[in-house]
Amino acid sequence: MESEIKTDNRFVVPIGPQHPALKEPGHFEFDVDGEVVTGASIRLGFVHRGIEKLAEQRNYIQDLYLFERICGICSHIHATAFAVAVEKLAGVVVPPRAQAIRTIVAELERIHSHMLWLGVAAHEGGFDTLFMYSWRDRETVMDLLETIAGNRVNYSANLIGGVKFDIDDSQRDAILRGIDFLDQRARYYLKVVESDETFLGRTRGVGKMTRGEAEILGAVGPTARASGVARDVRLEAPYIGYADYPVVLVLDDRGDLEARFSVRILELFESFRLIREILSRMPKGELSTRVPRRIPEGEIVLRVEAPRGELYYYVKSNGSEMPERVKVRTPSLCNWASVASLAVGHKLADMPMLLAGIDPCFSCNDRLVTLRRQDTAQTMTWEDLRQYGIQYYRGKRVCP
Amino acid sequence: MMDYHFALKQVEEILQPFSSEVRRPQEHQIDFVMGAENLNAAVEALFLAQWGYLSAITCLDHPPVKDENGQESEGSLEVIYHFCRNAAVAGLRVSVPYSHPHVPTICNWIPSATLYERELMELFGVVVDDTPSTERLVTSDDWPEGVYPMRKTFSGFSQESR
Numbered sequence: 001m002e003s004e005i006k007t008d009n010r011f012v013v014p015i016g017p018q019h020p021a022l023k024e025p026g027h028f029e030f031d032v033d034g035e036v037v038t039g040a041s042i043r044l045g046f047v048h049r050g051i052e053k054l055a056e057q058r059n060y061i062q063d064l065y066l067f068e069r070i071c072g073i074c075s076h077i078h079a080t081a082f083a084v085a086v087e088k089l090a091g092v093v094v095p096p097r098a099q100a101i102r103t104i105v106a107e108l109e110r111i112h113s114h115m116l117w118l119g120v121a122a123h124e125g126g127f128d129t130l131f132m133y134s135w136r137d138r139e140t141v142m143d144l145l146e147t148i149a150g151n152r153v154n155y156s157a158n159l160i161g162g163v164k165f166d167i168d169d170s171q172r173d174a175i176l177r178g179i180d181f182l183d184q185r186a187r188y189y190l191k192v193v194e195s196d197e198t199f200l201g202r203t204r205g206v207g208k209m210t211r212g213e214a215e216i217l218g219a220v221g222p223t224a225r226a227s228g229v230a231r232d233v234r235l236e237a238p239y240i241g242y243a244d245y246p247v248v249l250v251l252d253d254r255g256d257l258e259a260r261f262s263v264r265i266l267e268l269f270e271s272f273r274l275i276r277e278i279l280s281r282m283p284k285g286e287l288s289t290r291v292p293r294r295i296p297e298g299e300i301v302l303r304v305e306a307p308r309g310e311l312y313y314y315v316k317s318n319g320s321e322m323p324e325r326v327k328v329r330t331p332s333l334c335n336w337a338s339v340a341s342l343a344v345g346h347k348l349a350d351m352p353m354l355l356a357g358i359d360p361c362f363s364c365n366d367r368l369v370t371l372r373r374q375d376t377a378q379t380m381t382w383e384d385l386r387q388y389g390i391q392y393y394r395g396k397r398v399c400p
Numbered sequence: 401m402m403d404y405h406f407a408l409k410q411v412e413e414i415l416q417p418f419s420s421e422v423r424r425p426q427e428h429q430i431d432f433v434m435g436a437e438n439l440n441a442a443v444e445a446l447f448l449a450q451w452g453y454l455s456a457i458t459c460l461d462h463p464p465v466k467d468e469n470g471q472e473s474e475g476s477l478e479v480i481y482h483f484c485r486n487a488a489v490a491g492l493r494v495s496v497p498y499s500h501p502h503v504p505t506i507c508n509w510i511p512s513a514t515l516y517e518r519e520l521m522e523l524f525g526v527v528v529d530d531t532p533s534t535e536r537l538v539t540s541d542d543w544p545e546g547v548y549p550m551r552k553t554f555s556g557f558s559q560e561s562r
Contacts, residue, residue: 044537053549053550056552215453218511237404237428298425300426301489312456316460325460325461327459329456334512337511337515383542
């Protein structure tokens with residue numbers, strides 16, 4: 001095989017879009033000098049589905065189900081954000097019991113998401129025992145969600161105007177038992193990530209981001225809070241039940257990977273506390289209220305705190321059954337910039353952990369294949385690449 | 401919970417000089433309509449006053465409409481820059497016509513805006529002057545030039561062109 005010699009003294013390690021270390025498609029190029037990363041670029045968007053465009057051609061009820069499918073992990077928060085925005089535009093008030101149930105499901109979802117992340121991040125750090133443990137324990141919260149909603153993911157708890165199901169006494173007891181078990185397990189995880197020497201070797205002082213950097217790079221959610229940015233939409237602009245059941249901000253100013261681990265685990269305790277509190281004083285009453293199919297003209301920006309950070313919805317209605325425009329900005333989009341800038345100066349082996357540290361979730365799209373030869377860069381379409389492959393193998397007489 | 405009324409009052413004082421019209425679409429929202437030439441100065445003023453952070457940039461397409469005489473008005477693109485501080489949301493609204501869809505970049509103040517600006521260029525055909533990256537963000541490599549999928553007139557490709 002011909003050797004490829006780089007003429008510009010850069011050595012680029014491409015990772016992805018398909019790669020054993022990544023479960024979702026994203027493409028990363030790291031410039032390296034020996035083991036040390038000197039530059040990084042990220043290309044996203046291999047799974048773009050055009051949901052914003054689709055939403056303009058469907059009515060509000062269909063859109064609720066569409067938006068729930070933006071993410072398979074934080075599905076409930078997307079549907080909640082859309083439902084709350086439409087309810088505000090329609091000027092309806094949702095019964096307090098429905099808001100409490102929405103809040104419980106949102107917090108169960110946060111527990112599920114954070115535990116999933118803990119497993120993935122531990123796996124990237126080569127700590128597969130922690131990965132197995134946390135995912136085993138995560139089944140508890142998945143079972144709870146299934147018990148109350150009938151589904152493990154895409155719980156479909158929301159209606160525009162309320163929720164679909166109630167939480168009865170036996171379900172309440174099951175949730176409390178599950179939470180007690182998870183509480184005990186989360187204490188153990190906190191001890192592990194704060195005291196295990198091998199693990200600390202991968203996290204302490206790695207990927208440090210100061211508060212100023214986090215603000216300039218536009219980081220959100222637990223990633224920003226681990227750098228001391230005191231920002232949580234549940235507190236700043238309370239929605240659904242968060243005004244009645246306030247959360248306590250979890251903040252850490254160390255800014256490294258270790259801080260991102262402890263912030264997320266401490267947020268688990270906050271979610272446990274909140275669920276217990278809501279269940280101990282659930283408001284009584286109706287589960288839903290009627291909302292007209294035609295939503296009066298208007299526009300609204302609605303922000304909610306997804307497990308990964310601030311989720312932004314802009315909904316513009318034109319008085320018909322279908323929205324004029326819906327814009328969704330997911331939290332992962334904001335956090336990508338931080339990875340590209342944090343990577344510089346770290347070892348290549350730290351990259352999977354740094355990537356996992358922001359809890360990335362892929363939701364945009366680009367498809368481009370660039371071939372780098374000696375000193376030319378050539379862009380090929382999929383069809384060109386396919387034809388190139390056919391010709392190449394014909395030349396080798398591998399296939400007829 | 402911080403008081404958003406105070407934050408709205410603050411931002412009104414900061415942005416009033418740059419805007420031609422102030423709207424209140426929701427109780428917690430305030431919108432400032434301004435020309436593209438004032439955008440950079442307005443963002444600078446927000447940045448220097450440390451009022452909030454950029455939450456997202458949203459674009460709206462207003463296709464041409466016919467009046468009763470059959471006269472067609474020119475279509476326009478409306479770019480809204482939403483800044484948030486606690487529960488308060490301030491929108492900077494800039495409208496540009498189809499014939500000259502130029503807005504200035506705000507990346508000199510807010511570097512993380514580059515992703516939103518790429519989206520504006522790619523999905524709506526807004527030209528963002530001096531933006532650091534014009535690479536495609538979401539459409540595929542064989543996507544034709546000059547076709548903007550989020551414009552209202554776009555309704556998919558015909559079977560033959562696929």
